[in-house]
Amino acid sequence: MIELEGLTKRYGEKLAVNNLTFTVRPGLITGFLGPNGAGKSTTMRMVLGLDHPTRGDVRIDGRHYDRLKDPLKYVGALLDAKAVHGGRTALNHLLCLAQSNGIARSRVHEVLDTVGLTSVARKKTKGFSLGMGQRLGIAAALLGDPRILMFDEPVNGLDPEGIHWIRTLMKSLAAQGRTVFVSSHLMSEMALTADHLVVIGQGRLLADTSMAEFIRQNARSYVRIRTPQREQLLDVLHEAGVTVVESGSGALEVDGDKAELIGELAARHRIVLHELSTQQASLEEAFMQLTAQVVEYHAHTDTLVDTWSRQVPRREWGADWKKGS
Numbered sequence: 001m002i003e004l005e006g007l008t009k010r011y012g013e014k015l016a017v018n019n020l021t022f023t024v025r026p027g028l029i030t031g032f033l034g035p036n037g038a039g040k041s042t043t044m045r046m047v048l049g050l051d052h053p054t055r056g057d058v059r060i061d062g063r064h065y066d067r068l069k070d071p072l073k074y075v076g077a078l079l080d081a082k083a084v085h086g087g088r089t090a091l092n093h094l095l096c097l098a099q100s101n102g103i104a105r106s107r108v109h110e111v112l113d114t115v116g117l118t119s120v121a122r123k124k125t126k127g128f129s130l131g132m133g134q135r136l137g138i139a140a141a142l143l144g145d146p147r148i149l150m151f152d153e154p155v156n157g158l159d160p161e162g163i164h165w166i167r168t169l170m171k172s173l174a175a176q177g178r179t180v181f182v183s184s185h186l187m188s189e190m191a192l193t194a195d196h197l198v199v200i201g202q203g204r205l206l207a208d209t210s211m212a213e214f215i216r217q218n219a220r221s222y223v224r225i226r227t228p229q230r231e232q233l234l235d236v237l238h239e240a241g242v243t244v245v246e247s248g249s250g251a252l253e254v255d256g257d258k259a260e261l262i263g264e265l266a267a268r269h270r271i272v273l274h275e276l277s278t279q280q281a282s283l284e285e286a287f288m289q290l291t292a293q294v295v296e297y298h299a300h301t302d303t304l305v306d307t308w309s310r311q312v313p314r315r316e317w318g319a320d321w322k323k324g325s
Contacts, residue, residue, distance in 0.1 A: 001026055001179055002047055002148065006056035009042050009203075016042045018203035019056065024181045026147070029174045031194030031211075032183040035291050039203040040183045041079070044152055048077055060148060072101040072144030079152045081137035086126030090117055090136050093125060094143060103144055111139040116165075130157030138166065148179040155189055167193050187284035199287070201294030211283070218290045219281030223259045225252040226275035227266070236269050237262070251275065 002024040009017040017039040024030045034040050045051040047058050049065035060068065060075055068074045084093055094108045112118050115135040120128075125136065134157045141149055151170070155163045170193060174180045184190050190197075197214045199207040207214055215221075224247070227233050233252070237244050242262070245253045254262060259278050266273050 001062075002058070002060055002150075002181060003062075004043070004047075004056070004058045007043065007046060007053050007058050008055040009039070009046060009051060010054045016203055017046070017053075020200065020203070020205055021056075022198050022205060022208045024179055024198070025196075026179045027174060027177050028195040029170050029180045029182060029193055030196045030198060031190045032181060032198050032200075033190065033287060034200040034206075035294065036185075037202075038200045038291075038294070040200065041152060043200070044077070044079060044150055044181075044183065047150065048075070048079070050079075070101040070103075070144070072097065072103065072146060074144070074146055075148040075150065076141035076144055076146040077150040077152075078134075078137040078141045078154060079150070081130075081133040081156070084125045084133065084136065087124060089122050089124055090128075090139075091121040093136065094139060097140055097143055101144055107143060107145070111142045114142060114169075115139040131159060131162055134158055135162070138169075146178075149173055149181070151180075151182040153184055154182060155184065155186060163189065187282070187287055191283040199290060201291050204294075206290055206294070215281055215283060215286045217286075219286035220255065221257065221278065221280050223254045223257070223262060224275060224277050224279050225254070225262060225273065226250070227252075227271060227273050229271045232269065233266065233271050236265050236271065240265055253279075 004020050004022055007017055007020040008015075020039075020043060032040055032044075042051060046053050047060065047065065058064075065071060065075070088096070090112065091108065094111065095105065097103075098105065098108050109118070112121050115138050117132065117135055117139065120132065125133065128136065134154070138151070138154065141151065149170070154166050154170075158166065167189070170180050170182065174195070182190075182193070191211070194211055196210055197207060198205070199214070207218075209217070225233070230252070234244060237254070240261070242254055242258065245255075247253050257278060259276055263273070263276055265271075266276075
């Protein structure tokens, strides 16, 4: 278990982490989300004692990281896959870590096999691809067979097979009762992986809740309906007190989870339905909605396009370009 209480970190005038209090519990995959500059990496570094808080406290199983004997046996972390001596082989990199924490040599070979690097174990890491370096970092996190795992962008550089593998691995670790804390910007992957979410923005806690509850609270869900008896259905729904919105695609939309009610009303009045489907908002939509006001770095694509359009001669836009189009 990881416990943060009033955790705060200031760098000069910059308040990177602002009074964070939450608990990362065992048996779950807890996703750690936030825009760039939100303070996620700083928070994870403070958990591992790499940065010291200005104020507040963070404990691992009730103790500070620097009080843990053989810390790799308590917590394994992947924060920066590039933090490896390029002149060492993958095998020697892991052996150095193992020897410093009283871990058997046999365990090194086990984790190399687990992450699929046995065939390149004696190659120097400076020649590793991004994905291979990521697998080596995961091997180092697993080395002490720890109860707590922390991963910062674990799928970075991995191919589809590797992404599926790390997702399955994290779920397996959580199912064993371990604490899994993972930060990622890939919302689609987080939606498939995380059970619980902690979301921060500008260093402050924005949400600490289950995946389903987070989406329910921060994004729209609705029922989409298509029918050849449009006017009749509108009258029936109006009489039942159901508010209907007409979408641009010709379908009807009703906010909330009212699919069963609508289906029963349609059946009772012998109205044919071509579609009756519940549309659930995505994690990405919910995240964007919640963090819209705390994004530190804003890109402006429209400005770039407008600048380009003024600089490029019209004849280069293609033969179909017409004045005023």
